[in-house]
Amino acid sequence: MSKKEVLRAANILKVYPNGIVANKKVNFSVCEGEIHALIGENGAGKSTLMKILFGMETPEEGELYVQGEKVTIDSPKKAIQLGIGMVHQHFMLVEPLTIAENIALGYEQTKGKILMDYKKVNSFAEDFAKHYEFNINVKSRIEDVSVGVKQKTEILKALVRGAKILILDEPTAVLTPQETRELFEQLNGFETKDTPSSLFPIN
Numbered sequence: 268m269s270k271k272e273v274l275r276a277a278n279i280l281k282v283y284p285n286g287i288v289a290n291k292k293v294n295f296s297v298c299e300g301e302i303h304a305l306i307g308e309n310g311a312g313k314s315t316l317m318k319i320l321f322g323m324e325t326p327e328e329g330e331l332y333v334q335g336e337k338v339t340i341d342s343p344k345k346a347i348q349l350g351i352g353m354v355h356q357h358f359m360l361v362e363p364l365t366i367a368e369n370i371a372l373g374y375e376q377t378k379g380k381i382l383m384d385y386k387k388v389n390s391f392a393e394d395f396a397k398h399y400e401f402n403i404n405v406k407s408r409i410e411d412v413s414v415g416v417k418q419k420t421e422i423l424k425a426l427v428r429g430a431k432i433l434i435l436d437e438p439t440a441v442l443t444p445q446e447t448r449e450l451f452e453q454l455n456g457f458e459t460k461d462t463p464s465s466l467f468p469i470n
């Protein structure tokens with residue numbers, strides 16, 4: 268049986284206002300459970316394609332399909348609604364807040380309100396981190412943790428927002444060799460780790 272295609276980009280053409288053709292009729296697709304690495308030199312157009320998939324850039328031509336349905340992804344909000352998550356090269360975390368609070372912020376924006384109840388926020392984040400086997404202390408402040416832990420927080424934030432398709436832009440560029448190995452092991456483990464609904468608090 269062939270695997271289910273979860274994402275397809277067809278004939279994507281992206282021309283920036285300065286005339287640079289960043290994506291020239293690109294075709295790309297991902298099936299369930301697959302991990303793809305997009306390889307190309309600096310300026311090849313990798314980030315541009317990822318930004319198009321996450322609604323941060325609009326292509327001049329081409330189509331996008333999510334779970335077989337033709338879609339328009341015109342904002343990150345829309346991408347998140349479609350189950351797409353993005354871990355940017357430069358993290359977008361609130362430094363003075365804890366890991367748990369940053370994770371809860373992502374949840375609040377899309378699913379419901381659990382903020383202010385710190386006990387709830389901590390146990391919510393802790394359960395999530397445990398389920399995905401992320402060995403982190405969710406009570407640590409972002410400003411006090413390593414780059415590798417910040418990246419884990421970004422990944423958890425995307426998962427908490429309901430990401431089924433996870434995009435990571437140059438995730439190993441900021442990591443040590445040990446952290447890189449750990450990231451790959453974790454991503455490999457994701458195939459069998461759908462998020463059970465019991466992890467989400469009822470609001």
Ligand SMILES: Nc1ncnc2c1ncn2[C@@H]1O[C@H](COP(=O)(O)OP(=O)(O)O)[C@@H](O)[C@H]1O
Pocket residue numbers: 283284285287288289307308309310311312313314315316
């Ligand atoms: N916002 C932008 N405006 C104009 N040109 C851009 C913009 N972003 C990227 N580019 C250009 O588009 C090309 C592809 O860039 P990018 O997608 O960032 O490549 P990669 O991620 O593979 O290094 C490069 O020539 C880059 O200079």
Ligand SMILES: [Mg+2]
Pocket residue numbers: 313314315436437
């Ligand atoms: Mg790039």
